[in-house]
Amino acid sequence: MIETLSRVAQLFVLVFAPRVASPDPPTGSLELAALGVLVLAVGPIGAGYLVRSYDVLESKVALGLWLLADVMLLVAAITTANRGAPLLYGYYLAAPPVWSALAATLATLAGQYLGVAFKNKRMGAAIITLAFGIFIFRDASVLIASPSDQWRSALLADPDHERALLALGNGVPAATLDACVSRQPTACVCRVMRAERALEAERAAAALEDLSHASCAGHPLELRAEAAKALGLAIAGRGEEASEIASKVLVAKPDDARALFAMALAASQRQDVPAALDFDRQAIDAGSGRGALLLESQLLIRQRDFGGARSVLRAFLEQHPDDPDGVYNLALVDDLEGRYNPAREGYLKALRLRPALADARYNLALLTLRHGFTDEAKNHVRKFIEAFPKDPRGAGLEARLPL
Numbered sequence: 001m002i003e004t005l006s007r008v009a010q011l012f013v014l015v016f017a018p019r020v021a022s023p024d025p026p027t028g029s030l031e032l033a034a035l036g037v038l039v040l041a042v043g044p045i046g047a048g049y050l051v052r053s054y055d056v057l058e059s060k061v062a063l064g065l066w067l068l069a070d071v072m073l074l075v076a077a078i079t080t081a082n083r084g085a086p087l088l089y090g091y092y093l094a095a096p097p098v099w100s101a102l103a104a105t106l107a108t109l110a111g112q113y114l115g116v117a118f119k120n121k122r123m124g125a126a127i128i129t130l131a132f133g134i135f136i137f138r139d140a141s142v143l144i145a146s147p148s149d150q151w152r153s154a155l156l157a158d159p160d161h162e163r164a165l166l167a168l169g170n171g172v173p174a175a176t177l178d179a180c181v182s183r184q185p186t187a188c189v190c191r192v193m194r195a196e197r198a199l200e201a202e203r204a205a206a207a208l209e210d211l212s213h214a215s216c217a218g219h220p221l222e223l224r225a226e227a228a229k230a231l232g233l234a235i236a237g238r239g240e241e242a243s244e245i246a247s248k249v250l251v252a253k254p255d256d257a258r259a260l261f262a263m264a265l266a267a268s269q270r271q272d273v274p275a276a277l278d279f280d281r282q283a284i285d286a287g288s289g290r291g292a293l294l295l296e297s298q299l300l301i302r303q304r305d306f307g308g309a310r311s312v313l314r315a316f317l318e319q320h321p322d323d324p325d326g327v328y329n330l331a332l333v334d335d336l337e338g339r340y341n342p343a344r345e346g347y348l349k350a351l352r353l354r355p356a357l358a359d360a361r362y363n364l365a366l367l368t369l370r371h372g373f374t375d376e377a378k379n380h381v382r383k384f385i386e387a388f389p390k391d392p393r394g395a396g397l398e399a400r401l402p403l
Helices: 002-016 030-053 057-083 087-113 121-145 147-157 162-171 174-183 188-200 204-213 222-235 239-252 257-269 273-285 290-302 306-319 324-336 340-353 358-370 374-387 393-400
Strands: none
Touching (some): 030 087, 057 087, 147 162, 174 188, 204 222, 239 257, 257 273, 290 306, 290 324, 340 358, 358 374, 358 393
């Protein structure tokens, strides 16, 4: 009840200032709840006084409209909370009866207090009041009609607004997450979301650093944070730790995509390919994307199921034609099946897309050497050694094919 009354108070303010106040301001305080009670009481009580004092049509209309406004404020406050929508999204329900009730109230007062010199004073007061309401609506109409714009506006007012961050998801700018972390260094939502983005970029160290500072114990995102931690550890090669955390997550949420992917990576690292494939396919079914699809192709290659790997990679590259890892994996399949031209073209394309892809340059050197293209092979060996001087495979290539 305190939360609902608080939302009523804030929504009443938004009816008059949708562009000024945050579209989803903080609620739940006793002070705001008391203000909500006052908002619900003042209109009908004041209109009741007008009916007793001035028995005219406008005062009776005002009383009815204030009662309707109270109902609609409550309905809007409850509805937006249940739907997970920003509070301003209740404007359409709350604003018409509030402004109409105010117009009828001012029409009543104008009829009693404005002199005879004012013609059509009741109608004029009502029209002017409604015109103000229409002007405010028109000024804020784009914001009022778009929940996503409302969430963005809420974040401008409050960078660590949890509901807005969760609602926008990937639509939250990186700078906003950075600002949120600066303002609230242990903020669970901001740290977890930033860690998840780091995981998507395969920056496990950055993700684990964020998660180490996130205060998520008892938070609704605690399970999500643990799944992200498990995946970060798995990407970092710490499969045993990852398995332990991911297993606990899967007990509570068996279809958690990140936890399943972490289990797949951990199984792959301990050379348990069948288990890795099983977990990986579950992760894909649960919604895991690029990384899980690429892992499936790599595991199939390790099983020497080149047809299965090719099928997975072709489907993947239809959606991501310029993904360097996907292009490289398909070139590797061609290489292993003895398809020289497609393999060579694939390795070269992968290097154009990501020049730092050492495996592509290394395999290209071996491929051309095996097929007798010695000059080209020497060129790739030279480029490999120049680009990756610390890679121990360079010495082996140079021993096989002195420059």
